[in-house]
Amino acid sequence: MIIEGIIWAVISGLMLGLYALPAKFTKGFQEENTWGLFFMQTMFLVPILATLTLMKGVGDIYSTPAVQEVLPVMIVSAVLWGIGVMMWGKAIHHIGLSLGFSIFIGTVILVGSVLPIGIGIAKSGVEGLPEAPVLALILLGIAIVLLGILFNGRAGLVREAEEKISNKDAAGKSGKKSMGAGIAIAVIGGLLATGFNVAFTVGGEPLGEAVAAAGNPPWMVSLAVMLVVFLSGGVIMAGYFGWQITSKKAWGSFKTPAFGLNFVLIFVMAVFHYAASVGYGYGAGLFELGPVVVYAIFNTTCVVVAVISGIYTKEWINASSKARNSLYTGLSAMVLGVVILAGSQYLSTKKGEVEPAAPAEAALPDA
Template identity: 60%
Template sequence: MFIGILAALIAGTMLGLYALPGKFTSDFEEENKWSLFFILTMFAVPLIATFGLMKGVGAIYSEIDSSILITMIVSSFLWGVGVMMWGKAIDHIGMSLGFSLFIGTVILVGSVLPLGIAISKGQPLPSTPTLIAILIGIAIVLMGVLSNGKAGLKREADEMALKAGEAKAGEARAGEGSAGEGSAGDSETAKPKSYAIGILIAVTGGLLATGFNVAFTYGAGPLADAVKANGNPGWMTAMAVMLPVFLSGGVAMTVYFLIQLSKKKAWGKFKTPAFGKNFVLIFIMAVFHYAASAMYAFAADSLGANGPVVVYAIFNTTCLVVAVVSGILTGEWTKASPQAKRWLYTGLTCMVVGVLVLAYGQTLDQPTAVETTVETAANSFMNLHQVGA
């Protein structure tokens, strides 16, 4: 049990920290950083991990119905667009806000999606107590998402007010003539990224990222049987699902960044003395991003029938807390007012409490021990987020 809980904590920490090394790259535009990251995390790392750890990879996928793979590929393409937007949101609004808004949106939709799928398949709804707990948890998480959105807008207002005050102070020191020129120059060069746009990108990305949930819903069962039939442990089902998901999502991201790198003429930025350092930092990002999901699946499998429920709460709570704290420690909220920080902390608290309520709701209809833990793990892994993670 200790190993499973520790693995869940490590998984949440890895996902919460995965974007942090990107703050220390140099001489790269956003497009250089994120294109290299997605190439590594969507293609290189999954292929190396899958073929290095899993037995009978070819046989596993040959046993799956083609219609299931097509469904996984299409939904994964949308997921890829969503994760790409997540990266853009982090650049706009920082780790604290980018993580909490994106993952909060995924938790919201990921909690409702299984209910919709169950209804479409004619399956019974959860019991009344479970349904009430799920709805309460969703409402609390939604409050957290809205609170974090408010925190971002307030932080933007604070930073703009501070810049305006600094500009006025500069004008007073420089005198009327030079002040006019300096003000015009600042307006030309300093083009602040809109927090409202960043928030919209994060939420939209979170909605699209639920394509991972769809892919996992349709592929987890058949792949679980094939994975076990080829002599692999049950937790590797997550890896089997992630390979086609990551490859398909990676196609969407590759097309986007090929266009962006050419449009902004950023290809030359790869030719920098800092490329070696940047590559190492971005490779760490890619490993953390991918390994978080595999570690999550291992943790859920290690804790038995109740494992997915426990790990779901530990993982998401750890991820959110680590992301927000790391953003604060790296100075993202230095210029924010106490009011903006209170909105941030309120949002984080709501989202953590909401995740715990959702996890509790899942325990109320917990399946009996004779049912397969793979299906149970699939449902919770779906809600995990995503993200490839």
Template identity: 50%
Template sequence: MMFAGVVWALIAGVMLGLYALPEKYTKGYAYENTWGLFFILTMFVVPVIASYVLLGGLQVFGMVDSSIILKMAIASVLWGTGVMMWGKAINHIGLSLGFSLFIGTVILVGSIIPFFVNGIPPSNVFMTVLGGLAVVLAGVVLNGNAGLVREKDEKDGDAPGNETGGSMLTGILIAIVGGLLATGFSFANAVGAEPLGAAVAELGLAPWKTAVAVMFPIFISGGVVMGLYFAQQLTVKKRWADFKTVHVVPNFFLILIMAIFHYTASALFAYAASKLGDAGNTVGYAIFNASCVCTAIMSGIITGEWKRASGRAKALLYAGLGCMVIGIIIIASGNGLG
């Protein structure tokens, strides 16, 4: 069962690492159009459809103490704010570095939060997992340095057509603060998984559908923040008319793919965590997010984000990627000790 949980966490991470890739191929949309439509689809449309189809409606949420849903909602508002900042960071510093810093922060803080909700595991598990997180931290630092070196390379070379407009330092700060806020997802999942799982079982539904139930209050609550923000941005910047571009149909389907990948990845993480035992939320969260970073870095390299970077910048990036992989292995091994 533990092995299955690790595999599902890895698959979920790969999906999350790839979800933003279609954004590079939308046409005629400003940042506000692409991400505004994405958040509406992924936070409201996809979860509502998934919940009605897989849970047979929303009655499962009336079977749980309202205080549980309230705690999940508050934490999810913080998560929604963090994810919104994540999208902005990617616009500043690119896909690979934006994912690396944001998710790295999420891993380091979010992986510890479940310990305070579910209790500290045996000391050998706890210390090994912390060791793995330290290795991930080294990867975050290396990737941050790689981004700063890349920015200097591009400025020194006066490289035209830099695809990641904005200050690198600003983008890094946005990504880190966003990552801290986004750890609300980990808290909401840790708080809601057990009571919602019991409600799902009482309804006679398959246990894996608990993941769908957990995602609904998280996504709806987080989506409120994002919806309001992008409605305001679209109005202030007069971007509503841009939705009428001749590319509206292909753009919609590209963004729908992003939304489905994002939602499915999050639900698969919740399922994986349930298969990983007592430390499942911590271990699953770390594996899920670290594999996401690795995937995002590779996709950023393949799409040419680092083609103008020096050998030193790339060496730092690859070293950071290596730390992420090693950290995943140590964290997974630590869970096995339990």
């Protein structure tokens, strides 16, 4: 179960790390066109198609009294998550793919890894805490992840200072504003994006029971939760990008001859983004500390892939060795932190604490 969960975390992290890459190859679109169309597809088109195609008894599942009771909390949490993911897209625009992913996902790992522990304490008091050695490893791993976030932020600031020196015109001045704003957007967005964990933790059990009663396999609990979360968060994103496209008079950009190609590229982004969440949700439900360990492995894999993608697309080609070394140090710290978190799972297993958990109790990420 543990190995299978980790494999799902890695596969899903690869998909999430690559999902934004096709956006670099769209033509004739402004930023608002690309991300507006992406969020419409990933928040509405793909989840609705997947749910109606794969899941049986959709109406019965959501009309269950226990599900109706938790829907308000799920919706509010999903709206916060939607705002966070929207800010993620803006952060990538400001500071690039590799740095945007590193800071945003690092923040998500930091908060999201602590969140399941806090929920456990809320439900069971101090008995919800892991044993002291396991808890110590978890906290150490989280601290090292935080150190990685700081190094990634430093890498961006060093790169910005170097660009300002090499370009003393107005572009250099706006670069500073863009970099500082991008880092802030990535951190705040990462904090808000953990609303997905809250929504899944609250709705996982009642939706899991309803999904099973309708004759669906356990992994479809992820689909049931994500339909609520994606539709709720998508409303916020649709309103925001509708306003952005209107204010910047970008509706005409959809008439580009490359619209067909752009639509396909963005649809691929949407499928990868959605499938990554489904894969993670299944893997995280395979063992007790899955929402902590699988969550961190999933997101760190995403960061590694995104940084490599950013390097491949030459985001850091003009950066000095000082800036790149800071980026690599930050990434290495995040990987080390995740290894330590995985070690906490191993130690917990050795102590006989971990029992297989139902997939319905998993906590999904921000995607």
